Amino acid sequence: MKEILKYTMYDVVRSKWAIAYTVFFALLTTTFLLLSRDINSSIISLMSITLVLVPLISTIFSVIYYYNSRDYINLLLAQPVARKSLFLGQYFGIASALAVCIAFGLLVPFFIFNLAGSGLIKSTLTLVGVNIMLTYIFSAIAFFIALKNEDKVRGFGLAIFSWLFFSVIYDGIFIFLLAIFREYPLENMALAGSIFNPINLSRILMLMQLDIAALLGLTGAVFTRFFGQSFGWILAMTMLLLWFVIPLLGIVRRSMTRDF
Amino acid sequence: MIRIENVSKSFGKNQVLNGISLDMNEPGVTAILGPNGSGKTTLIKCLMGMVLPDGGEIRFKGDHIRGKHLYRRDIGYLPQIARFPDNLKVKELITWIANVRQQPDQRDKFVEAFGVSGILDQTLGTLSGGTRQKINLILAMMHDSPVLVFDEPTVGLDPVAMVMLKNLIAEEKRNGKIILISTHIMDFVEQVADRIVYLLDGDIYYDGTIPDLKEKYGKSSLEKVIVSILSQSVEEVSEPTNGMATHPKVFI
Amino acid sequence: MFQRAIFFRTILWVCLLAFCTVVSAAEIKVCSDCDHQQIKTAVAQAKSYDTVYVLPGLYAEADIIIDKPLTLIGQGFPRIDASSGKSGLIIRADSVSISGVHIVNVQVSHLDDRAGIRVEDCKEFRLTNNHLTNTFFGIYLQHAKRGIISGNIIKANAKEEMNSGNAIHLWYCNNVEIVANEVSGHRDGIYLEFVKESLIRENLSTNNIRYGLHFMFSDHNEYLDNIFRNNGAGVAVMFSKFINMRNNLFEENWGATSYGLLLKEIYDAEIINNRFIKNCTGIYVEGCTRINYKRNNFEGNGWAIRISGGCVSNEISGNNFIGNSFDLSTNSSSSENSFDGNFWSAYDGYDLDHDGVGDVPYRPVKLFNYIVDQTPEAVVLLRSFFIDLLNFSEKVNPLYTPKGVMDNFPRTVKFNSHD
Numbered sequence: 001m002k003e004i005l006k007y008t009m010y011d012v013v014r015s016k017w018a019i020a021y022t023v024f025f026a027l028l029t030t031t032f033l034l035l036s037r038d039i040n041s042s043i044i045s046l047m048s049i050t051l052v053l054v055p056l057i058s059t060i061f062s063v064i065y066y067y068n069s070r071d072y073i074n075l076l077l078a079q080p081v082a083r084k085s086l087f088l089g090q091y092f093g094i095a096s097a098l099a100v101c102i103a104f105g106l107l108v109p110f111f112i113f114n115l116a117g118s119g120l121i122k123s124t125l126t127l128v129g130v131n132i133m134l135t136y137i138f139s140a141i142a143f144f145i146a147l148k149n150e151d152k153v154r155g156f157g158l159a160i161f162s163w164l165f166f167s168v169i170y171d172g173i174f175i176f177l178l179a180i181f182r183e184y185p186l187e188n189m190a191l192a193g194s195i196f197n198p199i200n201l202s203r204i205l206m207l208m209q210l211d212i213a214a215l216l217g218l219t220g221a222v223f224t225r226f227f228g229q230s231f232g233w234i235l236a237m238t239m240l241l242l243w244f245v246i247p248l249l250g251i252v253r254r255s256m257t258r259d260f
Numbered sequence: 261m262i263r264i265e266n267v268s269k270s271f272g273k274n275q276v277l278n279g280i281s282l283d284m285n286e287p288g289v290t291a292i293l294g295p296n297g298s299g300k301t302t303l304i305k306c307l308m309g310m311v312l313p314d315g316g317e318i319r320f321k322g323d324h325i326r327g328k329h330l331y332r333r334d335i336g337y338l339p340q341i342a343r344f345p346d347n348l349k350v351k352e353l354i355t356w357i358a359n360v361r362q363q364p365d366q367r368d369k370f371v372e373a374f375g376v377s378g379i380l381d382q383t384l385g386t387l388s389g390g391t392r393q394k395i396n397l398i399l400a401m402m403h404d405s406p407v408l409v410f411d412e413p414t415v416g417l418d419p420v421a422m423v424m425l426k427n428l429i430a431e432e433k434r435n436g437k438i439i440l441i442s443t444h445i446m447d448f449v450e451q452v453a454d455r456i457v458y459l460l461d462g463d464i465y466y467d468g469t470i471p472d473l474k475e476k477y478g479k480s481s482l483e484k485v486i487v488s489i490l491s492q493s494v495e496e497v498s499e500p501t502n503g504m505a506t507h508p509k510v511f512i
Numbered sequence: 513m514f515q516r517a518i519f520f521r522t523i524l525w526v527c528l529l530a531f532c533t534v535v536s537a538a539e540i541k542v543c544s545d546c547d548h549q550q551i552k553t554a555v556a557q558a559k560s561y562d563t564v565y566v567l568p569g570l571y572a573e574a575d576i577i578i579d580k581p582l583t584l585i586g587q588g589f590p591r592i593d594a595s596s597g598k599s600g601l602i603i604r605a606d607s608v609s610i611s612g613v614h615i616v617n618v619q620v621s622h623l624d625d626r627a628g629i630r631v632e633d634c635k636e637f638r639l640t641n642n643h644l645t646n647t648f649f650g651i652y653l654q655h656a657k658r659g660i661i662s663g664n665i666i667k668a669n670a671k672e673e674m675n676s677g678n679a680i681h682l683w684y685c686n687n688v689e690i691v692a693n694e695v696s697g698h699r700d701g702i703y704l705e706f707v708k709e710s711l712i713r714e715n716l717s718t719n720n721i722r723y724g725l726h727f728m729f730s731d732h733n734e735y736l737d738n739i740f741r742n743n744g745a746g747v748a749v750m751f752s753k754f755i756n757m758r759n760n761l762f763e764e765n766w767g768a769t770s771y772g773l774l775l776k777e778i779y780d781a782e783i784i785n786n787r788f789i790k791n792c793t794g795i796y797v798e799g800c801t802r803i804n805y806k807r808n809n810f811e812g813n814g815w816a817i818r819i820s821g822g823c824v825s826n827e828i829s830g831n832n833f834i835g836n837s838f839d840l841s842t843n844s845s846s847s848e849n850s851f852d853g854n855f856w857s858a859y860d861g862y863d864l865d866h867d868g869v870g871d872v873p874y875r876p877v878k879l880f881n882y883i884v885d886q887t888p889e890a891v892v893l894l895r896s897f898f899i900d901l902l903n904f905s906e907k908v909n910p911l912y913t914p915k916g917v918m919d920n921f922p923r924t925v926k927f928n929s930h931d
Contacts, residue, residue, distance in 0.1 A: 007356045011345040038812065041835050044895065052897045071343030075399065077310045078337035078409075079360045082329045171898035175883065175890055182887045190889035203896060214792045215814040215837060215891055217768025223892070256327075259271075259311040 001085035001092075004076065008093025009100075012065065018101050021057060025050075025105025033113055039120050040210060046106070047127055047206050051199055054131045056163050058098055058138040063159045065094050066146035070260075077260055087147065087255040088248070095139035099132045106131070123209040130202035133240050137198050138163065140247035147254045170197050187222040198243045201236055261285050261407065261438055267306055267316035268462075269299075276302045278462035279316060287436040289429060291449045294459035295490060300442040301340060303459065304411050307440075308337055333363060338400035340411040342392040346385030350376065350395060353384060354402070363403050370398040373424060389416040397425065401432070408432060410441045414448055426452055446483040456482075458489065465489065542590075543567035551592070552576050555584075566590045566613060573597075574618075579604045586612035589643055594618045600628045600647060609638040618647040620675050627652035627677065628666070631659070639664060649677035650698065655684045662691040669697050670721050678703040679720070682710070690715060700726040701743065708732050717741075723748045723774075724765075727755060735760065740772070746791065748774040755781045765791040772813070775800050783808060793818050794836070797826065806830050807927065815841055819849065829853040832927050833876070837894065840876035841885055842917055851876060855923040863924045874922035877913045879906035 012018050028049065032042040069090065076086055106128050142159040149155035174193045178186055194200045207213050208227050216223040226232035262284040269277040276299045284290055292300045305311040307318060309325055309332065317324055320331040344353055358365050371377050374394040379387070387395070393416045400408065413425060429452050432439060443449060449456070449470075456473055458466040466473060466489075470482060477485045540554045540562055541547070548554035551573055554564050560580045568588035574597025578584070582605070592615045594600040600615040608631075615628040628647030631637055637659035643666075644650045650666035653659070661680060670676030679695035679702065682688060686708040694716045695701040701717030704710065705728040712735035717724035724740035725747040727733065734756035740746035746762040748771075749755055755778065762772030772791035775781070777799045787809045788794035794813040797803070799822040806827075810816035811834045819826070819842040826849040833839045834857040842849075853869075861872040880899050883890045893899050906913060 003356065003359045007345070007348065007352070010352070011347045014347040038835065041812065048895050048897075048900070069345070071341055072339070072345065074305075074308075074310060074337075074339040074341075075344070075357070075396075076360070078308050078332060078335070078339065079357065080330050080332040081360055167897045168901065171893055171896055175887075175893060175898070178887045178890050179883070182889075186887070186889040190892045194892045200892070200896065203894075204892065207894065211764075211766055211790055211812075212814065212837060212894070214766040214768060214770065215894060217792070257312070260305070 001081075001089040004081065004086055004089025005093045005096070008090050009097045012061075012094055012097035013100065017061065018097060021061075021098070022101040022105045025102060026109055029106055029109040030112075033109060040123075043120065043123050043127060044210065044212065047203065050102075050106075050127070050131050051134070051203055051206075052167060054102060054134050055138040055167065055199060058095070058135045059142040059159050059163045061098060062091075062094050062139040062142035063146045063156050066090075066143055067152050067155070073260055083255045084252050087143075087251055091140060091143045091248070091251060094143070095136045098139060099135045102131050102135060103128050123206070126206055126209045130205055133244070134198060134202055137240065137243045137247075138166075140244055140251065144247040144250040144254065147251055147258070166197055166199050171200070174200075191222050191226055195236060195239050198240055201239060205236065261321060262307065263319040264303075264307065265317050265319075267303070267313045267318060269302055269306065269311060269313050276462055277306070277313070280459075280462070280464055281316075282457060282464065282467070284438050284440065287433065287438055288454035289433055289439045289441060289452050290455045290457060291453035292440065292442040292457045292459060293444075293449065293486065294465075298459040299462045300459055301411055304409055304440065304442060307409065308332070308335070333361065334405050335407045335409055336400040336403055336405035338396055338408075338410040338413050340415075342389070342396035342416070344384040344392065344395070347383055349381055349383055350387075351380040353395065354380075354398065357399050358402075361403055365402045366404060367398065367402045370402050373428065374398060374421060390418055390421070393417055394421060397428075401428065406437055408437055408439045410439070410443075412443055413441060414443060414445050422448075446481070446486060450482050458486075460489075538562045540564045541567060542571075544569055551584075555582065558582055561607075575599055575602060577602045577604060578608050581605055581607035583609045584611070584613070586614065586642070588612075589614040591616055594628070594647070598624065599626045599630050599652075600644075602630045602632065603634060603637060604632050606634045607636040608634070609640070610642060611638070611640045612642065614643040614645070615647055616645045618649075620648050620677075625649055625652055625677065625681070627681070630654075631656045635659065643667075644679075647677075649681050650679040650695065651681070652677075653680075653682045653685050653688065656682070656688065657685055658687045660689045660691065661693060662689070664693045666693065666695045667697055670699055673699050673721055676721060678726075679717075682707045686710065689713070694718075696720065700724075701740070702726065704728065704730045704733065706730060711736070713737055715739075717743065720744065726750075727752045731755075734758070739763065740765070742766075745769075745771040745774050747772070748776070749778050749781070750774075750776040751778070753779045753781075757781065757783045758785050760786045762786065762788045762791055762794070764789070767792055771796045775803065778803070782806075787811070788813055788816065796820070797823055799823065801825055803827070808832075810834065810836055810839075812836065814838065818842070819844070824848045826850070830927060831855070833857060834926070838878070838881045838884070840917070841881045842877060842914065843885060844914070844917075849917075851917060851919045853921045853923060854919055855926045856919065857926075859922050859924070861922065861924075868923060868925050870922040870924050874919040875907070875910065875913055875917065876919065877917050878903045879912055882912050 029046060032045050036042045110124055141162050145159045146155045149158060194204050264280060264282040266279045266281050267277055268279045280303060294300050302311055306313050325331055354367050376394055414422060417425060429439060453470060455469055457464060473485055477488050479485045479488060538559060540558050542551050542554045542564060551566055551571055555576060555578055558564055563583040563585060566586045568590050570591045570593060572593045574594035578601060590613060592600055592613055594615060595617040600618055601610060610629060618626050618628055627649035628644035629639060629651045631653045633655045635657045639651060639661045641663040646668050651661055666679040676699040678700040679698040680690060681703045684706045688710045690702060690712045692714045696718045698720050699722050701720045701724040702712060703726045707730040710733045714737045716739045718741045720743045722744045724743040725735060727749045729751050731753040737759045739761045741763045743765055744767060746765045765772050770792040772788040773795045775797045779801050781803045783805045785807045790812045793815040794810045795817045798820040801824045803826045806829060808831045813836045815838045816833050816836040817840050821843060828851050830853055832855045839856060839858060856874050856876060859870055859874045861870040861874060863870050879902050
């Protein structure tokens with residue numbers, strides 16, 4: 001698995017798309033840091049954009065990479081390597097490469113502008129952290145969908161739909177439910193709704209690092225209390241981990257049973 | 261060495277292999293022939309563990325291969341399509357496969373033989389189809405595996421490389437290897453193969469040596485034999501049979 | 513007639529002053545090896561208009577009652593520890609001046625309003641440059657007028673409203689000047705109830721549990737150039753008329769129900785040239801009439817302004833709204849209040865004739881504001897992609913947001929520093 005991971009990562013990191021991805025985020029970060037006097041608000045703007053784009057690009061990239069690699073997957077399948085190791089290696093190779101891209105894209109401008117000591121290092125690292133987690137999660141979901149669907153168009157469509165679901169449809173349903181049940185105490189529902197969607201959870205984790213977190217106080221003290229204790233953090237991290245582990249198990253199971 | 265017993269496989273409603281049995285124990289070249297869709301590639305993929313048979317079993321050196329992967333240390337495989345990760349360099353790909361296999365290799369010998377030492381630093385995405393096929397062959401042969409499985413090895417090769425390939429196969433045969441080749445090029449088969457396995461609609465239609473086959477059909481060349489088998493089977497298929505949708509089985 | 517009265521009064525004052533300097537310039541010292549070891553005995557011995565000097569040292573004395581015009585000056589901040597009694601100093605005479613003392617440890621009481629310095633039913637007092645530490649109430653005035661409270665530093669460590677007092681507390685007072693004090697860690701920084709015609713200026717009020725400054729039933733007052741930072745809420749103005757609020761800074765009043773400025777049932781106020789920075793809500797307005805909000809800066813707040821029911825004739829113009837999560841939230845749909853002529857950083861219209869006024873009106877209430885007003889829990893979707901889409905579609909085709917609430921002449925250029 002190590003070898004597969006290593007070379008997949010080489011391959012991805014060197015592709016022009018990965019380079020474009022890194023440069024894009026570096027430029028974006030630089031622009032926000034230059035345009036806005038307030039680094040706090042640059043981080044919020046960056047968060048808004050990355051929480052849309054990182055899952056989307058991770059999804060698209062993983063699907064495309066998988067379908068392209070079908071051409072040479074037989075070469076690898078013919079080697080004395082277990083299928084599980086092969087596909088997990090490939091998945092981790094893609095996801096890790098994308099994670100490296102995003103980490104570089106976001107962090108390099110921060111260090112160039114010498115903001116390491118600005119007191120915002122914690123929120124910046126949180127931003128990078130949640131984006132890395134989202135990269136692994138959405139790559140895993142997309143990779144699983146691609147592995148599950150031989151038909152490229154269908155696989156691509158489903159993967160995009162999964163992204164659309166988590167970034168738009170889920171929130172639509174969520175807000176609809178909140179509106180319906182607004183006569184009832186909704187704090188716990190609001191909390192649950194934020195925890196089950198990895199994008200929402202990432203956004204909340206990010207907001208909790210900023211002053212703006214006080215606005216979450218509108219839902220009662222539930223959020224501050226929940227994330228103020230280690231139980232809340234453990235639960236939040238467990239949810240993120242589940243979003244990562246479940247597709248991974250799917251990848252393993254699917255890779256064992258399908259024909260190539 | 262290799263024992264395939266009653267292996268069957270269908271993709272959806274499409275029955276591709278109909279309980280095929282085949283043994284390969286002697287050194288030498290076995291050519292798998294058959295029209296498009298006759299199951300050549302599927303049979304090879306079953307052997308390589310890429311396609312999981314619905315029924316029957318495959319043993320390699322006496323052990324079942326299902327769910328195993330280490331037996332592939334003894335097989336050098338040439339995939340049908342020569343495609344690689346676009347952004348890797350040729351030498352990186354070779355190193356990669358070598359690292360994955362962790363076996364001694366003779367890459368220099370084959371790089372030299374196929375005359376690709378000048379392009380080792382190019383990325384794979386920039387190579388022509390023929391060049392890629394050469395790389396493909398190097399990857400399949402460089403580990404000196406006792407069994408070689410070639411799926412369409414001649415695709416895209418220039419005449420010089422073709423001669424090279426024939427010589428290499430001949431050499432490997434002399435070294436006592438078991439070599440399995442699927443191909444459409446009858447010329448090539450006639451020159452290298454010792455044994456012919458002819459697949460038709462998921463069954464083994466013929467299994468024997470080339471001289472026997474020529475004699476049986478009374479033809480002077482293998483190509484003519486094939487044409488005669490095919491026209492015969494087409495006639496049989498086109499004949500109205502009592503509700504039998506599948507091709508009637510012909511055993512030799 | 514009136515002028516003659518003033519003339520005679522002036523003559524009288526001049527005579528009085530001359531009399532004082534000539535007759536009663538006595539100075540009394542208090543220290544461990546002076547004639548007086550106790551402030552209490554010094555005060556008792558002193559005649560009216562004497563000056564009592566308290567030298568450095570620790571004085572374990574409480575309830576020092578000053579019942580005659582007197583000047584009490586602490587040198588090197590002598591410590592008066594009032595833990596043995598109720599309050600520190602109690603002033604019950606006019607023309608008393610206290611400065612330079614450091615009063616500590618007034619005990620918390622649920623029965624009476626104990627304080628570092630109490631001023632009861634008197635006028636012409638001066639409380640300047642004193643330190644008060646952990647004194648329950650700091651300076652407590654009842655029925656006092658024409659006095660000055662300035663340069664005092666009043667600190668405590670209040671944890672909950674129940675067990676804490678206000679740093680400066682005025683009850684039924686008028687014409688008091690509260691200038692350049694530092695108040696922190698109390699329930700309210702400065703509390704005014706039934707107070708008239710007073711001035712609160714250049715104070716720094718921080719880390720108080722409830723409000724930095726609190727008006728109740730207090731008309732015709734003004735507060736200028738103060739800083740309110742990190743209080744439960746910056747300033748609360750309730751049931752009061754004609755309050756003038758200028759040049760103040762309301763900063764970092766974060767907390768779920770936290771405001772920079774809370775206005776409740778007030779009339780005819782002016783809110784001019786203030787800065788509201790990083791508050792959960794910049795200004796919360798409820799039941800207010802005829803308020804002018806001009807040349808204020810709202811930056812990085814959760815809400816810049818929230819207007820709740822029953823607000824009429826509020827005029828909001830010439831303000832900068834920069835980078836607030838929500839610029840405005842209001843549940844009244846009609847145009848009873850005016851929002852014209854502000855700069856909104858979220859405005860994305862155009863200005864083809866370059867006159868500095870946008871050519872399309874700006875609607876400061878977004879669909880998400882409306883949703884959050886209806887269902888506060890929906891705020892967990894703050895900054896989400898879905899909300900951006902929602903706001904955009906509402907902007908293209910407004911269905912829910914109040915139609916009358918808009919800035920018809922949005923400025924495209926920020927107003928510069930207002931000074």
